[in-house]
Amino acid sequence: DGGITQSPKYLFRKEGQNVTLSCEQNLNHDAMYWYRQDPGQGLRLIYYSQIVNDFQKGDIAEGYSVSREKKESFPLTVTSAQKNPTAFYLCATRSWTSGNTGELFFGEGSRLTVL
């Protein structure tokens, strides 16, 4: 069900700690994306990956890192270098197959709170 699973749904972190947010998909989609959602700022792109073992920085990559070792998985690490990490994080996927509408499919999100 759902196709895209993000975990955990809620995460609390102390300042100075790194945390990793998981994103797993069973849609067989090639591309995966991480967005950050803040009130009044919409969604901003952190990182994206079009194929396995390749990824690119988005608009706000500083303080974040990713990996894409498997097609199904695109974990996001929020490092201690991220100055304002408290936010809602959304993972999305897209298929490159012909006839694709260009639609992004989203997970349910992970809410990170830094204490």
Place this chain on the structure above:
Amino acid sequence: AQRVTQPEKLLSVFKGAPVELKCNYSYSGSPELFWYVQYSRQRLQLLLRHISRESIKGFTADLNKGETSFHLKKPFAQEEDSAMYYCALRGSSNTGKLIFGQGTTLQVKP
């Protein structure tokens, strides 16, 4: 630079009233425009895209290249339309990434 602007944070209307959620974009090429919707406790999902020129749940949106706008309209709002709406743009690159606006909360009052 690619940019999407949604000037209204909150739009509040009564049931049955017409709705227009504004979206303006900045892009020098031929963009693809989308509207996404996020209902309470649900995932963000695609509502419609300009290429399809379709009406979904009574909503329509026309791409106006002269005014660089892609406003979302519905003639008669329903309470179940209450949600957060995001306008998004995809440029001509093959990355597939979308640039989102700030979002507009639509509140339909009974």
